[in-house]
Amino acid sequence: MSQSYNRGTVEDFGRWREFTAGMWAWIFHKFTGWVLVGYLFTHIAVLSTAVGVDPASAQAGSDLYTSTISGLESLLIVRFLEVGLLAVAVFHILNGIRLLMVDLGVGLESQDKSFYASLLLTGAIVVASVPTFLGGKLA
Amino acid sequence: MSTQIEQQETETEADEETEPEVESPGDRRRAQRDERQAQEQAQREVEEETLDDEDTITLKVFRYDPEVEGKQEPRFDDFRVPFHKGMTILDALIYARDHYDSSLTFRHSCRQAVCGSDALFVNGRQRLGCKTQISELDDPIRIEPLPHQEVVKDLVVDMEHFYDQMEAVEPYFDADETPDDKLEEQRQTRENREKVKMSTRCIWCGACMSSCNIAAGDNEYLGPAAINKAYRFAMDEREGENRKQERLRIIEQEHGVWRCQTQFSCTEVCPKDIPLTEHIQELKREAVKNNLKFW
Numbered sequence A: 001m002s003q004s005y006n007r008g009t010v011e012d013f014g015r016w017r018e019f020t021a022g023m024w025a026w027i028f029h030k031f032t033g034w035v036l037v038g039y040l041f042t043h044i045a046v047l048s049t050a051v052g053v054d055p056a057s058a059q060a061g062s063d064l065y066t067s068t069i070s071g072l073e074s075l076l077i078v079r080f081l082e083v084g085l086l087a088v089a090v091f092h093i094l095n096g097i098r099l100l101m102v103d104l105g106v107g108l109e110s111q112d113k114s115f116y117a118s119l120l121l122t123g124a125i126v127v128a129s130v131p132t133f134l135g136g137k138l139a
Numbered sequence B: 001m002s003t004q005i006e007q008q009e010t011e012t013e014a015d016e017e018t019e020p021e022v023e024s025p026g027d028r029r030r031a032q033r034d035e036r037q038a039q040e041q042a043q044r045e046v047e048e049e050t051l052d053d054e055d056t057i058t059l060k061v062f063r064y065d066p067e068v069e070g071k072q073e074p075r076f077d078d079f080r081v082p083f084h085k086g087m088t089i090l091d092a093l094i095y096a097r098d099h100y101d102s103s104l105t106f107r108h109s110c111r112q113a114v115c116g117s118d119a120l121f122v123n124g125r126q127r128l129g130c131k132t133q134i135s136e137l138d139d140p141i142r143i144e145p146l147p148h149q150e151v152v153k154d155l156v157v158d159m160e161h162f163y164d165q166m167e168a169v170e171p172y173f174d175a176d177e178t179p180d181d182k183l184e185e186q187r188q189t190r191e192n193r194e195k196v197k198m199s200t201r202c203i204w205c206g207a208c209m210s211s212c213n214i215a216a217g218d219n220e221y222l223g224p225a226a227i228n229k230a231y232r233f234a235m236d237e238r239e240g241e242n243r244k245q246e247r248l249r250i251i252e253q254e255h256g257v258w259r260c261q262t263q264f265s266c267t268e269v270c271p272k273d274i275p276l277t278e279h280i281q282e283l284k285r286e287a288v289k290n291n292l293k294f295w
Ligand code: HEM
Pocket: A029, A030, A032, A033, A034, A036, A037, A040, A092, A093, A094, A095, A096, A097, A099, A100, B261
């Protein structure tokens, strides 16, 4: 038989028209999980290089740690990134709980509804957090 | 709309042998073929003309045939097919093949969701052709062969790998002990029958395997259908403890149940409504319980 035509991964993906809830949940969960890992390392890198040992300047509130934090908080982009981080973390946690239920075999018939519920709840929590994150004065 | 492929001459050659000898037989056949094709084309145009716009649907069908020049480059052909109430994807394909292009190739047999021959990729989702109502789909309807399998021709894919995975879980009843009297029935309790009932419905159509992202990336993954098959026997209490342990060893191997990431794609597409993810998850828990001993 002559060789047959291999459609290839990229082409396959482009033809997909219908992702169902479970598939979206999986994609979002992978994405948010890796964003959280990325944040964790950035977080460690920034803070571990910002701890000075100078009691005098710490007393005066002008030590490296305080100035690093307030410097970051004065940037609007950082405020928005914080909202994004919360969104990512909340979704990952809520959907993580959903996945734990799925692993335990609880309520598999409503796995799509629990995904939509995770999305809605994430949205609500994120909206509620906006005043806190964006409210303070950009010093 | 010209979707007709230059047909390779194989049939009806010896029909008329009365023409003068000046022409070579090849010339004559070619002339006959051209004439017939022109006729067919004209007939098709007339048929399509007379179709009322209201009651027709358009199929966009994937075409590919490595053995026919002009079809080696995959493409989509349009077919306008008259619609009638209750028409399925398979009915429409059969109409297109019988009226427009006899080279259009697809598998089908029972037409009633029993044989599992006609799983197709319709409007971006795996569906069983004979079980999918056209009235539920948006026009035009895009019909493609199942993704993640090699295309042999048009809508026909190579199912060999799928069958291999099914065989890998030893899909046959195999009890530790059989009754002494060979004629005695091996009875199953009603509860146990209920437990495995859904899992016995599989028709080996391959829709689930094709929809699975993990199976696409890991050729050794048993896949939803095979794991479901394994579930059907591992959960059958009549087989006995030894056989169940052997079955669990197959299920819990590296490319067994643990590859599943609970995307639920297989469960969504299964035309027999088998709760595949649920069965896979139950086998995962079964495997854990089997290996974790705290005493
Ligand atoms: C309460 C908090 C959390 C819960 C409930 C949770 C839950 C889960 C669960 C259940 C999974 C498995 C998904 C699956 O079955 O495929 C998972 C995957 C993952 N989680 Fe979390 N998680 C939490 C916090 C975090 C944090 C803080 C990070 C990053 C530092 C993180 C990073 C990841 C990553 C990268 C994956 C994907 C692993 C893979 O590729 O399979 N998670 N999470």
